[in-house]
Amino acid sequence: MDYVNDLVTILPELILAALVLVIITVDLFLPRTLKWLLTPLTVGGLVLAGAACVVVWDVNEEVYAGFYVVDDLSVFFKAATIVVGILSTLFAPSYLQARRIPLGEFNTILVTALIGMCVLASGSDLVTIFLGLELMTMPSYLLAGLHKTDRYSNEGGLKYFLLGSFASAIFLFGVAWTYGLTGVTNVGEVAAALEGGLNPGLLVAIGFLTVGATFKIAAVPFHYWTPDAYQGAPTPITGFLSVGPKLGAFALLVRIFAEALAPVRAEWLGLFLVLTVLTMTVGNVVALTQVNVKRMLAYSSIAHTGYIMAGLAAFANAADDGAAAQGIESILFYVLGYGVMNIAAFAVVGMLQRDTRRYGGLNSFAGLASRAPLHAAAMAILMLSLTGIPPTVGFFAKLYVLLAAVEAGLAWLAVIIVLNAALAAFYYLRVIVYMYMRDPEDEPAELDRSPSGSIALAISVVGVLALGIFPGAVLALLEVSAASLF
C-alpha cells in the first residue's frame, strides 16, 4: 500500500491540482454576474490545501523513489505559499474586473503556479526541482502579461518570459554539469559526492546554478527584468509576482545551497556575500529615486531579497549547526513576513488604480489619510513594517537575519543591513509623508473599497502586527522546519 501512503504525503499538491480543474469547470458554467463566486471557491480550496499541510506536518518522508521529499522544511514553504495564494486571490478580483481581465483565468493560473512552488519546495532531486521551477515560472509569465490589451503588461510579460527562460536554461545547464561530474541528481547524493571536496569542473556547475537561481530571486546583477515586469503586470498580480516566485526560488536556493552544496559552502560563500551586499544596496539606492510607488516597491523587493540572502550567507559562515540553523530559520521567517507585507502593500497601490489611467504614482497617495483613514493607516503600518520598525513582522524578520548574521560572525554584514534599512526608511516613509502630510491632488484617485480586498488587507495588517508582537508561535515551527536540513 505504499502508493496510498505516497499519495497522502502529497495531499496539499493534490488538492491544489483538483482545485485547478474545479475552477476551470465551474468557470465554464458560471454566468457573468456570478463570476465573483470563483473567489470564495478558490479561497475555500486553498484553505483546504492549507489544512492538508497540517496533515503532512511531521511526516518527514522521502517518497517517489527519492525524487520527492515531504519534510517540515517543505511543508513550511507550502504553507507560506498557500497564505500568499489566499491573499492574492482576495486582492485581485476588483482590480481585474475593472479591466475586464477574466477572473477564472487568473485563478487557474495562480493556483497552477502555487503547485509549482509546492513541487519546488519538496523537490529532492535536481530534476524534480527543475520541474517545479518551470511549473512555477511558466504561469508567472502568463500572469505578468495577463492584461492583454495593455502594452506595459505585454512588455513586462515578454521581458519576464525571455529573461526567465534564459535563466532557466542556465540553471538547467548547471544541473546537467553537476550530473555529468557526480553522476547523480539526488540532492542528498550530490551532497555526499561533494563531501570529498570540489573539483574545478564543479565550480563551473556552482556558477551556473548560482546565476540561474539568483536570476529567479532577482538578485543584483540579475535583476534587470524585475522593475519592468513588476510595473507592467496588473498591480495585485505584481504583489504576487514579487512574493510567490521569490518564495519558491528561495525554497530552491535553500534546497540547493544549504543541502546539495552545503559541503562546499566555503566555496560559494564569497560569491554569495558579494551578491548579497550588492543586491540590498543597489535595490535601496535605486528605489530612493523612484516616484512611482509600484516601481519603488519593485526595487525595494530587490533590497529585501538581499536581506533574505544574508540569512543564507549566515548559514554558510556559521561555525556550528546551531548558528547555521538560525540562518535558515531567518530565511523562512523573512519570506513569510515579507510575503504578507509586500503583497498587501502592492494591493493598496492597486486599490488606488481603480481609475485605469492611473499608474501608481506617489501623488495618488497625497492626502489619503483624510479620504480613507483606515486604508491609509493600514498602508502606514505596512510601510513601517517594510522599513523594519517594531512592533511589526518586518522588524522581527530583520532582527532575525541580523541575529543570524552576528551569530555567524558576520557582524559587518549586519551593519551593512542596518545602514541599508535606514536608507530604505527614507523612501518608505515618503509614502507616509504623502498620505498624512500632503494635501490631496485636485482630482484625487478614487479608492477601491471592494469587500474582498478590504478583508485581505485587514488580515494582512493583523498578521503583520501579530507576527511582530508574538512571533513565538511561528518560531517553534521554524525551528522544526530548519532542523530537517541538519
Add this chain to the structure above:
Amino acid sequence: MLDGLPLLSLIVFTPAIGALLLVFVPGTAHRAIRWIALIAALVTFGLSVMLVGYDPAGAEFQFREDVPWIEAFGMRYTLGVDGMSALMVLLTTVLSAVAIFYSWEPIRVRVKEYYVALLLLMVGMLGVFVALDLFVFYIFWEISLIPMYLIIGIWGGPRRIYATVKFVIYTLVGSLLMLVAILAVAIAHGNETGTFTFSYEALRGFAYADTLQALAFVAFFLAFAIKVPMWPFHTWLPDAHVEAPTAGSIILAGVLLKLGGYGFLRFSIPLLPDAAVTFAPIIIGLALVAIIYGGLVAMVQPDMKKLVAYSSVSHMGFVMLGAFVFNEQGLQGAIYQMISHGVTTGALFLLVGVIYEQTHDRQIAHMGGLNARVPGFAAMFGLFTFASIGLPGLSGFVGEFLVILGAFRYHALVAAVAMVVVIISAVYMLWMFQRAFFTVPSDWMQRYWPKLRDMNRSEWIALSPLIFLVVALGVYPAPVLEMLAAPVDRIIQAVTDTGMTGLGPLW
C-alpha cells in the same frame, strides 16, 4: 499593599488604552477626544506618583515584572525602576499631561490622530525608562520615534516635512546600529555563559572582549549621542524644534532628549565600563564643545524657539559632562540637570507657544515691550529664563552646580571652561528676555498690540505644575538627590570595579 499589581505595565500601557479608545471615537467629537486623552494622561500620572513609594534603601530595581516573551531568543518582558528611572517616568508623565492639556486650543485639525500619536509617544518613552531587557528597551525606543515623526510632520510648521524626515533618518541610523550592538553583546555573553539572554542585569558586569566593547560602545554612543543630541550630531534638533508644534517641542526637549542621556547612564556605562573609561575624555571634550557651541549659536538666533533649542544643546552638554566625569557630584548633577532641563525648557517652549498662537511669529526682533502689555506672561517667562540660566533657588542651579563640582574634581580646567558658559547662557537668555519684554514694542508688534492678551486660565493651569516643580526642585533638592544616590553609586561602582584602566590596545 501593591503586591501583584503590575504597576509599571499599567503606567506604560494606560496611554495605549487611551489611544485605543480614541480610535473608536468619531473624529469630529473634538471635546470627547481631548477629554479621553487628558484623562488617560492624568491616570498615567496618577499611577506614576505611586513610584514615590520606591525605597531608596531597598533592592536596586523595584516594582519588577518579569514574564517570558520570545523564549527561543531568551527575550523576556522585564520591567523595573530604580531611583533614576522612577524620576524619569515622573518627568515624562508630568510633561505629557502638560503637553496634552496645552494642545487643547492650538490643535484644531486631525485632532484624533494628534492625540493618538501623543499617547503612543508616551508609551514609547515610558517603556524606555522602565525596560530592563535590552530587547524590550529597543522596541520601546523605536516606538517612540514614529509618533514624533508624525507630530512634527503633520502638525508642524512650513518646513515640517524636511525637518521630520531629517529627525527620523538621523535617529534611525543611530538606533539601528545600536540594535546590532545589542545583538553582538547578547551573543557574546550567550556564547560564553551558555544562556542566551537580553536581560540587562545579566549582561552588565560581564567582561566583554576589548574590541567588542569598543565597537559596541561606538554604536551605542551614536544612538544616544544623536538623541541627546551631542555636538556634532545635533543638527536635526533646531530644525525639528522650529517646525514642531508647541506640545511636540515640549515633549521633544523635555523627554525625548533625556532618552539619550538616560541611555548613556543606564546602558553604555554599566554595560561597557572599560570602553566608557577609554572614551570618556573624548566625550567630555565633545560635551565641552557642545556647551560652548550651543551657547554661542544660541546667542545669535533671531527666532525664540531656535534660541531655546540651541540652549538645549548647551544644557545637554552639561548632562554629558556630568555623566562622564564618573564621580558622585557629576552624575547626580547630570541626572538632576536632565530633570531640571525638562521642566524649564518644556515651560519655555510652552511660553513661546503662548505668544506664537497670537502673533504666529517667533522673531525676537518682532517683539519688544511685552512686559507692559502682558505682565503675567512676562513674569513667568522671566522665572523660567532665570531657571534656565541657573539662578540659585531655582532648579537649574542645583544641576549645574553639581556638574561643575564634579567636573572640578575631574580636572580644574574642564570646570573652568564649563563655568564660562554659565555666563554665556546668562547673556543669551537675558538678552532675549530684554529684547522681547522691555524696550519699545516693534512696529510688527504694534499691529497685534490691541489684541494681545495675557495668559488665559488654561495656559496658567498647564504651566502651574512646572512652576511648582522649578521652585521646589530649586529650593529642596534633597528628596530627589536621595533617590539618585543609589543608582549613581552603582554607576560609579561599575566603572571603578574595572580598575579604571580602560581598554587595552585594540589592534
